[in-house]
Amino acid sequence: MKTRWLLPLSLGLGISSLAPAAWSFEDSWSTSFKHYAQQITDPALRSSIEHYAQEYERLVVQQGYIGNVLTIPAIERVADGVFFVKGALMWGTLENFGLNNNITAVELDSGVFVYNTGSNPAVAYSFHQKLKRHTSKPVKWLAAENYQSHANLGGSYWYAQGVRELYSQTQAAKYWTEEGYERAVQRVRQYGPFLIESVRNVGQHYKTFDEHKILNPNTADEIHLINFGGGHTPTMTGAFIPSKNLLFTGDLGFVERIPGLLHGSSYSEWLQSFDAMQRYVEQHSSDMDSLLVIPGHGGATNFAQLRHETYDYFLDLEAQVKRAIAQGVVRDKLTESLDMSAYQHRPMYDQLRERNALSVYDELMSAKKAPRSLSDK
Numbered sequence: 001m002k003t004r005w006l007l008p009l010s011l012g013l014g015i016s017s018l019a020p021a022a023w024s025f026e027d028s029w030s031t032s033f034k035h036y037a038q039q040i041t042d043p044a045l046r047s048s049i050e051h052y053a054q055e056y057e058r059l060v061v062q063q064g065y066i067g068n069v070l071t072i073p074a075i076e077r078v079a080d081g082v083f084f085v086k087g088a089l090m091w092g093t094l095e096n097f098g099l100n101n102n103i104t105a106v107e108l109d110s111g112v113f114v115y116n117t118g119s120n121p122a123v124a125y126s127f128h129q130k131l132k133r134h135t136s137k138p139v140k141w142l143a144a145e146n147y148q149s150h151a152n153l154g155g156s157y158w159y160a161q162g163v164r165e166l167y168s169q170t171q172a173a174k175y176w177t178e179e180g181y182e183r184a185v186q187r188v189r190q191y192g193p194f195l196i197e198s199v200r201n202v203g204q205h206y207k208t209f210d211e212h213k214i215l216n217p218n219t220a221d222e223i224h225l226i227n228f229g230g231g232h233t234p235t236m237t238g239a240f241i242p243s244k245n246l247l248f249t250g251d252l253g254f255v256e257r258i259p260g261l262l263h264g265s266s267y268s269e270w271l272q273s274f275d276a277m278q279r280y281v282e283q284h285s286s287d288m289d290s291l292l293v294i295p296g297h298g299g300a301t302n303f304a305q306l307r308h309e310t311y312d313y314f315l316d317l318e319a320q321v322k323r324a325i326a327q328g329v330v331r332d333k334l335t336e337s338l339d340m341s342a343y344q345h346r347p348m349y350d351q352l353r354e355r356n357a358l359s360v361y362d363e364l365m366s367a368k369k370a371p372r373s374l375s376d377k
Helices: 028-038 042-062 121-131 155-160 169-193 267-284 303-309 311-326 331-337 349-371
Strands: 075-081 081-086 101-107 110-115 138-145 165-169 208-211 212-215 225-228 238-241 246-254 292-297
Touching: 028 042, 042 155, 075 292, 081 121, 081 292, 101 121, 110 238, 121 155, 138 155, 138 225, 138 246, 155 165, 165 169, 165 212, 165 238, 169 208, 225 267, 238 267, 246 267, 246 303, 267 311, 267 349, 292 303, 311 331, 311 349, 331 349
Parallel strands: 110 138, 138 165, 165 208, 246 292
Antiparallel strands: 075 081, 081 101, 101 110, 212 225, 225 238, 238 246
16 A cells, blocks of 8 residues: 655745745545545534645646656666666566566766656656665666656656756657647556656757757767667657666567567567667767667666577567468468578567567568659659
8 A cells, every 4th residue: 555644734834935836736636635624514624624625736847746666676786886777577567567667767977867767657656766775876867768658757857856857859858739739648547556646748858950959969978869769669769878788679689589579669670779779889889789778678688699589589579470472371370481480489479479469470571562763663
């Protein structure tokens, strides 16, 4: 059960000036007190309870989240000043608190860079409490990798902590602001409403970039934010930190679990974007052999393993689907004609085997049917 911080009304916290005026707030806890107050005939008691509800709401907005530290995975120190929490290798559920991707904090000279906000304010808060055991430096920069809830929904917690250097690729931020946030909230509400009781849409507070942005250029705190391209989602925000020889791939990179082709994904764009990412790090990394890679899903790794488990998987799937098409296999019989058993030990294989194969099939058939341009003739 969720624990609340019940503050005596007599404290007179005076926090109303600290809560952003544009963010109205009401959750199940404060709503229940308001309903209770309406049933009370004693004016003084009713006013006291209503005041309590209002002060509670202001405090939630000020803090970003009020509740328990969740039992998310422990922080791993994967390199000097690099603190990593590995998300569950499956869908977001109540059991994993929606945390099915990775969150990483990097300690730099003047502050901490966090990659991905956390899948909701409760997860962001829990990660932050663990992080404070490893560094006393403030979180100063934060980047969201793509359009998805697990990269964005924790943003309001960090904003409440005073983080103002929030970054997202332009198209992703626009989607999140206009429709992604509401869709994400609806989905999480289905399995864990308490996780998003304090959530806010911080899409309007993102600092955006189109293709490439360098933060703190020519300093030890230099951070490269790069839109390597689409694939899993139409755009993404990758990150490279030269001082740590550290690459964040976002969801262009999967290890351990199977990468997923979702609605709107493109395996061919994924391969092109992966190639662009490899060219970038080969140009900017001081040593590719020692490059530390934080993928979107799965544990910290190196680039060779990342390429094998993501890029080579798609090449194999593409080759098998092309062979099936050449043999006249129809769509309904496609999955049973492929031999992807080499990947069946990887998490999410059963859930994504058919979906990925059909997505590649549909993309290949669509390209086959597309009319040639004049330049092709």
